[in-house]
Amino acid sequence: MEEILCPRFEKAMGLLSTRWVGLILFELLKGTKRFSEMEANLPISGRLLSDRLKMLEKEGIVERKIYSEFPVRIEYSLSEKGRALEPVIREIQVWAEEHVTKEEVEAEKEDKVK
Incomplete structure (x- = not known):
């Protein structure tokens, strides 16, 4: 019998x-950040970071707070829904430290350069 993916x-x-997304969430676990x-x-372009933050905000995972100062200050933080991902992110970090070797990371970097 075939299982249907939820x-x-x-x-x-x-x-x-x-x-x-994972790296952005990991960064925001450290606390509120400006763009x-x-x-x-993060090793990501400003345009792509902006797109990902908008997506995460739309999903209710990231909150954006605008301060009416000059110049305008905008800060990003995890919402309650986003903070609920902390155990998941931390477990991925533990798994990566135990099972992903430095050699694998270096080989992947070299493949991207080619």
Whole structure:
């Protein structure tokens, strides 16, 4: 008998496997960040970071707070829904430290250069 994939699980995996989403969530687990801080800390273009943050905000995982100062200050943080992902992200980190070798990471980097 074939098991049918749960649509909610499929949606969650699709969201978490979207390129750069995991690193953005990992960064926001450290606390509230300005866009420029995340852009400096992540190996991602500003345009793509902006797109991913908008997607995560639409999903209710990230909250954006705008301060009416000059210049305008915008900060991003995890919502309650986003903070609920912390154990998942931490477990992926533990798994990666135990099972992903430095050689695998280096080989992947070399493949991207080719």
